[in-house]
Amino acid sequence: MATIVEDFAPTAIKNASVQFKESDGTVQPGTKFGCVGSMEGETTLKELIKRCEGVEVGKKIKPEKIDLTISGHIPIAVVRNFFGINTDNLKPGIYKYSTQSKAKEFIFTADVIDEFEDVVKLIAFPKAVSAIGFKFAVENGADEVAEMEVEITAYPDENGNLYYEALVAELTDTTVADTWHTQFNYALVEAVPTP
Secondary structure, eight states: OOOOOOOOOOOEEEEEEEEEBBBTBBBBBOOEEOEEEEEEEEEEEEEEEEEEEEEEEEEEEEEEEEEEEEEOOOHHHHHHHTTOOOOOOOOTOOOOTTTTTTOOOOOOOEEETTTTEEEEEEEEEEEEEOOOOOOOOTTTTTSOOOEEEEEEEEHHHHHHHHOOEEGGGGOOOHHHHHHHSSSSOOOHSOOOOOO
């Protein structure tokens, strides 16, 4: 039987991964996103307001999307896929970022770690896209290599879900944790009815 985790204090984010989606819908196996320095997110909500005689008498709030800001050291191949930097019609070894560049949709996963309790939370954003254009910073004489900051927008997947999480200690199916970062999809997390 799985353990029930009652307290979680996030202290680190590690093992970030991306699974890029090709234009034909094929999902590439997960690859390391890089060394994440920080990540923060905020949900955009849609409000539906009910009024009676001009006075607000009720409100329903529904999440629409999650905007994430991630800073870290990101591998070149991930940056190129993230922004649509490509070699189309160029000599080998030459890449371009152009007005025709199309960023790929992707699945973003990571481990959020509670170092006090030694607990790992798996997180996943199943339908994410770059929310900004290519930007970078280089500083001569800097004492530290600059982290790249990217902004991601996470939209609902085909099941209406923006985000998934699982505390590893609570999992009864070990294949979930084993394939979370390489082959995340809804079938991995969907409950299978028992006959």
